[in-house]
Amino acid sequence: MADDEQHSSESTQGQRSENDPALSKTDSANGREFFSFSYYDQFIISEADKKQYRHLLLDNGLQVLLVHEPEGLKSAPISNSSSANRDNYDAEDGNDSSDSDNDADNSASGSSDDSDRESVGSDSGRTGRSRGVKASSSARRSAAALCIASGSSDEGAELAGLAHFLEHMVFMGSAKYPTENDFDAYVSERGGESNAWTDMERTMFYFDCSQESFADCLDRFANFFVDPLLSADSLEREVQAVHSEFEQACCSLQSQLEFFTGCLTSPGHPLSGFKWGNKVSLWDLPRTANIDVRSKLEEFRRVHYRAGNMTAALQSRLSLDAMEAAARAAFEGLPPGMAVLGSDCVA
Secondary structure (H helix, E strand, C coil): CHHHHHHHHHHCCCCCCCCCHHHEEEECCCCEEEECCCECCECCCCCCCCCEEEEEECCCCCEEEEEECCCCCCCCCCCCHHHHCHHHHCCCCCCHHHHHHHHHHHHHHCCCCHHHHCCCCCHHHCEEEEEECCCCCCCCEEEEEEEECCCHHHCCCCCCCHHHHHHHHHHHCECCCCCCCHHHHHHHHCCCEEEEEECCCCEEEEEEEEHHHHHHHHHHHHHHHHCECCCHHHHHHHHHHHHHHHHHHCCCHHHHHHHHHHHHCCCCCCCCCCCCCCHHHHHHHHHHCCCCHHHHHHHHHHHHCCHHHEEEEEEECCCHHHHHHHHHHHHCCCCCCCCCCCCCCCC
8 A cells, every 4th residue: 555655646746736727728719628648636547557657837838748667667668660650650451460470570580671660651641751770679768759739731732741741851950950860860879769640630759769868869859849940951852752652652542542532522621632742742833833842841830839739758767857857958948839720821
């Protein structure tokens, strides 16, 4: 009983009162209500769950969930993206079983070719990218994810695939870490990998790495959203990356159905139009129409990539205090406030 009481106390450490606006807040401009990870100052967890949790509401509006894994707690290994996210990226054509077996074989043999590291979204309208190397499942690893409550349904019709394109472009360096693809290399060298996907209403970014390098990786990760470069020199290269994903998706029956649905749906409906993006929609047509693609990317980021429109989660064997310090240091520079929905600039 004493252990249970101690666990309960530590699980809610750092929580605020039930009147804290973080527990339920309304975006008055858009009439949407958001809820946090706890209810009446208590986390809803199983008695068998020995992890410890903490919820943070940063001054800029970002909500963060911290998850501490105590020493000695046996946890499931972090699978590589090509198998763990199969239902997000490759669930198609009835090949799930054989593909899973192949992934297991590749993982056991330590294979790290490009087909293992690059994933293309198809299920549920998701488009994604994955880069990194497989690490030992027995290594101490920490992970973080950040979800933005905006996606393909928030982009304008003039640039089909803009949300997906921006997901790619933020990886191309930030003001603090300007080297292109620096994050992918940095995480890979520390036994981790990174991934991201875009669907109709959300854009998700996440990574894992060694515990010792977690704070440094988190800072590099957060700067994608604090001050990304969106360099004009990177635009055409990343358009080609998006186009390559589109070409692979064309072989998927699930993606073909999504394209067909978008064509048949009435204009103005959230499912209407082309959401993936390719070279034609993101490069050829905008150039013909004298549309500044980089400017549109920056405006979409300014409107939607705001702290109040984001939630983050961190999981590690580091203490809750250590994770909180890392989260506050990394994310404090995020643009504050909610998404400016209804803006006529792009959304």
